[in-house]
Amino acid sequence: MNRELTDTFLVARHDVQDSMRSRRLIVWILLYVCVAVGATFIFSRVLRTIETHIARTIAVEPTKETGQVVSSIQQSDSVRRMVDDMVDDKQLANQILNLHPLVIFYAWFSFAFMPFLVIIISSDTIARDVNTRNVRYHLFRTSRPAYAVGKGISSALVLLIALTISAIATVVTGMLTMHSAITIPLLTDLLSFLVKCWLFNLSFLGIALMASQLRRSPMQAQFLGLGVFFLLLILHPVSASQTGPGLARLWQLGVIISPYSHVNDFWYPDITRFLKAAVWSLGLGFMYFFLGYIRFSRRDL
Amino acid sequence: MQFALDIQNLKKKYCKHIALKNLNLQVPKGAIMGLVGPNGSGKTTTFAIIAGLLSSDGGTVNVSGRGPFHPVHHKGLLTLLPQDAYIPGHSRVRETLVFYGKLQGLSTQDASFSADRVLELVDLTDRAQSPISSLSHGMIRRIAAAQAFIGNPEIVLLDEPTSGLDPHQVARIRDIIINLRGKQTLVISSHVLSEIEAACDHIAFIEEGVTVRQDTMAHVMQTQRQISVILANTLETIPDDILQSFPDITFNLSENGLCLQVGFTESASTAIINRALLPALLNAGIDIEEVRRGSNLEAIYLEDRKNNYH
Structure with a gap:
């Protein structure tokens, strides 16, 4: 195997082991699980309240299983037409309406809020090592690309572990609070969205690692990561709303560089859309990582 | 001569502060070179x-020789x-050591073998499985020193290798360094000049980012034509008849009165001075414990700074 690849793998493996021993991974997982469990619990309570109100309004006995009423409503023609009109896409409407409410919630929650956690947790990954000068033990032994990419791979793996455990926690909490059974379609849908959520969040991991390579202080790196995150969060809807010829077309750049512009494709069931979204997410993640690396490759350590 | 390290006109600035200005350093292969200079x-x-x-x-x-x-x-x-x-x-x-290897x-396999070897070198075999956080500051410094000897590097750079270590461990690190003479090229930076003197065969004095002197240790120690006479009893003043008998010799009595530094001109040799001076001292009732050739590195370095730099 190429020496650089071997080094990248060594750095990644050591960093994952280090995360476990330093309890960083446990903190990550706990944070994800707490957020996922808390949000799922609130979601199921809200859903239960809505269903109880609906049952009382139409003067029937509420169902024991939360989500049953919503699932039935999802299948009604009037709701289907309404969702069709809302998303303006028959295929997407069909996909949403065929998903279990818990899966819809998990996917929406993961796409909307997980990036924030990724930024908060990963933005100091490399900055911490530079700040403590721990890099001085590594970077005469291996190259800076192997080190930085190894750190990135380790963060991506840790993110996958945290997301998987939080998905399991979501299912268990959902099933316990909604009193419904775990079915194979539910699990496969959840698994599919777990992978999609991971791929989508890799673009934000790229932003976090960019900040981590640009700043020496871990706190400054976190602030920078959050700053870029909120900038892109605002830039996406603003850029998307700007249309027109000439200089106004520059706003399209804002659409392209924002990971949120590509999240919709992850909701579609077809593979082409999925691949397109995955390529965009990975591409943006790599682009942000590389922007940070340009500085890291030349900086004094 | 083949150099393990050949540094020419090295410059480095941190914002407005100039850290290195035209630093030159040539370290022969297999040498143990000491870098001596004040902080900064x-x-x-x-x-x-x-x-x-x-x-x-x-x-x-x-x-x-590879750029x-x-x-x-x-x-x-x-x-x-x-x-x-x-x-x-x-x-x-x-x-951690296996990972570095x-x-x-x-x-x-080699990394594991090497990790065990360096742990033995720094006397920490019994702490091999301990988390680093459970070790004392001195032990962590020994681990840091150990990682520099993993594998078989041609060149080892040691920045303050004995800082924070107890005297026993200082001696141990010094022995490790001395045992590597001729096998690896070592460059050591230290403020403990007695350590540098004991371990190094080459030396460079650095002042404000410039190499002011670079030579073999033997040459540096001999160029100061000096002997140190260690006295058995405290001497309060040097007897006048001794001072008058040797007008070309400079005498310096240490503060504790137990060491007499004797400086002489290029024309005289240590043997001639000893033949004439030692009997005179004994005749004056001064008991001698030991006579050392040259001076110690610390005295030479301080003298060198005083004469050539300031």
Whole structure:
């Protein structure tokens, strides 16, 4: 195997082991699980309240299983037409309406809020090592690309572990609070969205690692990561709303560089859309990582 | 002569502060070179540039005749003991050393063997499985020193290797260094000049980013034509008849009155001075415990600074 690849793998493996021993991974997982469990619990309570109100309004006995009423409503023609009109896409409407409410919630929650956690947790990954000068033990032994990419791979793996455990926690909490059974379609849908959520969040991991390579202080790196995150969060809807010829077309750049512009494709069931979204997410993640690396490759350590 | 390290006109600026200005250093293969200089003279910066951690603003660094250091092209050829770098506390001692060894290009087996060897060198075999956070400051410094000897690097850079160690461990590190003479090239930066004197065969004095003197230790110690006479009893003043009998000789009595520094001109030799001076001292009732050739490095360094730099 190429020496650089071997080094990248060594750095990644050591960093994952280090995360476990330093309890960083446990903190990550706990944070994800707490957020996922808390949000799922609130979601199921809200859903239960809505269903109880609906049952009382139409003067029937509420169902024991939360989500049953919503699932039935999802299948009604009037709701289907309404969702069709809302998303303006028959295929997407069909996909949403065929998903279990818990899966819809998990996917929406993961796409909307997980990036924030990724930024908060990963933005100091490399900055911490530079700040403590721990890099001085590594970077005469291996190259800076192997080190930085190894750190990135380790963060991506840790993110996958945290997301998987939080998905399991979501299912268990959902099933316990909604009193419904775990079915194979539910699990496969959840698994599919777990992978999609991971791929989508890799673009934000790229932003976090960019900040981590640009700043020496871990706190400054976190602030920078959050700053870029909120900038892109605002830039996406603003850029998307700007249309027109000439200089106004520059706003399209804002659409392209924002990971949120590509999240919709992850909701579609077809593979082409999925691949397109995955390529965009990975591409943006790599682009942000590389922007940070340009500085890291030349900086004094 | 083949140089393990050949540094020419090295420059480095931190914002407006000039850390190195035209630093030159040639370290022969297999030499143990001591870098001596006050705080902020540029020793740590020089090490960091050699190891590729800092960029230079000018000049050249040639490592092992293969150009400037690159971790891929010089894989496993150079190691560094950084001065104040942190080793993550949750890592286990042996595991960390094996990881560093593998990163240096060693196989898992060789890295494990090497980790065990260096742990034995620094007397920490019994703490191999301990988390680094459970070790004392001195032990962590020994781990840091141990990682610099993993594998078989041609060049080892040691920045303050004995700082924070107890006298027993200082002696141990000194022995490790002395035992490597001729096998590896070592460059050591230290403020403890007695350590440098005991371990090094080459020396360079650095002042404000410039090499003011570079020579073999033997030559530096001999160029000061001086002997030290260690006295058995305290002497309050040097007898007048001694001073009058040897007008070409300079005498300096140490503050504690137990060491007489005798300086003489180039025309005289140590043997001639001993033949004439020692009987005179004995006749004056001064008991002699020991006579040493030359001076110690500390005295030479301070004298050198006073005469040539300021």
